[in-house]
Amino acid sequence: MSAGHRRLPAVNALVDAAEAAGLLEDHPRQVVVDAVRASLSAARESGEGEPTDGWMADVTRRATRRTRLSLTRVVNATGVILHTNLGRAPLAPVARQAAAGAFGYSSLEYDLATGDRGSRQDHVRDLLRQLTGAEDAVVVTNAAAAVLLLLNTLAREGETIVSRGELVEIGGSFRIPDILARSNSALVEVGTTNRTRLDDYRHAATTDTRLLLKVHRSNFTMSGFVAETSVSELVALGRELDVPVVHDVGSGLLMDLSHWGLSGEPLVKPSVEAGATVAFSGDKLVGGPQAGIVVGPREVVARAAQNPLARALRPDKSTMAALEATLALYLDPDNAIAEVPVLSMLTSDPSTLKRRARRLARRIEGGRTIPGVSTVGGGAFPGSELPTTLVAVPTESADVLLERLRQHDPPVIARTVDDLVVFDVRTLLDDEFALVAEAVTQAKGGIV
Numbered sequence: 001m002s003a004g005h006r007r008l009p010a011v012n013a014l015v016d017a018a019e020a021a022g023l024l025e026d027h028p029r030q031v032v033v034d035a036v037r038a039s040l041s042a043a044r045e046s047g048e049g050e051p052t053d054g055w056m057a058d059v060t061r062r063a064t065r066r067t068r069l070s071l072t073r074v075v076n077a078t079g080v081i082l083h084t085n086l087g088r089a090p091l092a093p094v095a096r097q098a099a100a101g102a103f104g105y106s107s108l109e110y111d112l113a114t115g116d117r118g119s120r121q122d123h124v125r126d127l128l129r130q131l132t133g134a135e136d137a138v139v140v141t142n143a144a145a146a147v148l149l150l151l152n153t154l155a156r157e158g159e160t161i162v163s164r165g166e167l168v169e170i171g172g173s174f175r176i177p178d179i180l181a182r183s184n185s186a187l188v189e190v191g192t193t194n195r196t197r198l199d200d201y202r203h204a205a206t207t208d209t210r211l212l213l214k215v216h217r218s219n220f221t222m223s224g225f226v227a228e229t230s231v232s233e234l235v236a237l238g239r240e241l242d243v244p245v246v247h248d249v250g251s252g253l254l255m256d257l258s259h260w261g262l263s264g265e266p267l268v269k270p271s272v273e274a275g276a277t278v279a280f281s282g283d284k285l286v287g288g289p290q291a292g293i294v295v296g297p298r299e300v301v302a303r304a305a306q307n308p309l310a311r312a313l314r315p316d317k318s319t320m321a322a323l324e325a326t327l328a329l330y331l332d333p334d335n336a337i338a339e340v341p342v343l344s345m346l347t348s349d350p351s352t353l354k355r356r357a358r359r360l361a362r363r364i365e366g367g368r369t370i371p372g373v374s375t376v377g378g379g380a381f382p383g384s385e386l387p388t389t390l391v392a393v394p395t396e397s398a399d400v401l402l403e404r405l406r407q408h409d410p411p412v413i414a415r416t417v418d419d420l421v422v423f424d425v426r427t428l429l430d431d432e433f434a435l436v437a438e439a440v441t442q443a444k445g446g447i448v
């Protein structure tokens with residue numbers, strides 16, 4: 001008899017066994033029945049009969065996988081700080097508390113002083129004014145939406161002039177030419193890929209020109225024979241033409257980090273001071289929740305806020321709460337560095353990372369430290385490599401180990417360097433060390 005015809009238990013028998021084992025207390029009956037069926041059909045297909053650790057273990061694993069939420073906390077050991085697939089910026093503890101608090105009834109659009117109706121934008125407007133020097137601010141769901149809103153408000157049925165060197169694609173589906181098309185504004189490309197001068201913009205201006213747009217090349221760098229026009233030059237030209245200037249800076253750096261060797265990302269404030277309207281993300285270098293922040297001259301922001309699209313793109317209460325709490329940390333720059341996780345991770349110094357890596361390595365069997373690099377990710381500081389110390393775990397089956405770490409509860413996301421599975425302490429919190437060590441011990445069971 002071939003293994004494929006080996007007798008398998010009946011569905012009912014296994015469901016009864018599962019009930020006796022208490023599985024129905026943790027999972028709905030239908031989930032357990034489905035898990036039993038899946039377990040049986042896997043056994044039939046593999047021809048191997050009963051799973052090596054028994055029917056109940058297999059059924060429990062399958063039922064748990066079905067019942068487990070799919071969007072869940074993970075431990076980021078990759079060293080990629082703004083990991084797009086892992087939700088970009090992790091929030092500061094105060095921002096998490098603020099967001100959690102706002103999920104009940106909240107003062108979202110309620111003025112506690114007067115008892116009258118308020119605006120959700122009121123919670124962050126003054127903070128954004130103070131931190132960027134802008135006259136006014138409006139927040140939408142994300143930076144792509146902020147750019148769409150500005151283009152649609154300011155340049156609809158007219159022309160927008162953009163440098164050929166700035167017609168970029170950010171993260172897959174955000175392409176400047178496509179956003180312009182959706183905003184119902186005609187794209188006028190000027191200059192060349194590597195050089196665009198002020199005169200290029202000037203010569204392209206017509207009576208239909210509505211906007212001058214500058215876009216930060218977030219996810220790549222250009223060097224060599226290159227030239228671009230500064231925001232202040234564009235604003236001066238915009239004044240001559242009587243059209244606004246929008247600067248999409250992408251990451252939205254609110255603090256100068258050059259002291260830590262991090263330069264190349266535009267700060268928000270200088271563009272605001274130059275007179276541009278600036279759009280940026282809340283969940284890149286700001287280190288807050290997903291949001292698109294617009295700051296700039298009062299009349300431009302007011303026009304954007306009155307566009308019906310602003311209503312369609314408005315952020316929810318948890319976003320506003322987390323953003324307010326995050327921005328408040330910036331009122332004291334030292335506090336921001338210490339409390340905003342993205343900033344602490346970006347600025348952690350190599351000797352601290354080495355000490356922390358040694359501490360993690362001691363907890364992991366066979367773990368040893370090796371030099372490595374972390375990356376910023378999220379289309380910020382492209383090309384910058386942050387020296388770090390990795391904890392490496394030798395294994396003959398890196399892929400199996402990585403997969404088992406992903407199956408851990410909570411999942412641990414690591415990466416490989418030269419066939420070694422590595423953990424970067426830069427993106428780990430100290431209180432996650434025990435969890436990582438335990439996940440590795442469990443995951444290594446049965447493999448070399």
Ligand SMILES: *Cc1c(COP(=O)(O)O)cnc(C)c1O
Pocket residue numbers: 142143144145147170171174215216217218219248249250251280281282291292378379
């Ligand atoms: C990231 C980025 C965007 C899009 O930001 P989201 O918050 O992801 O919508 C737009 N423009 C630039 C220059 C960016 O870097």
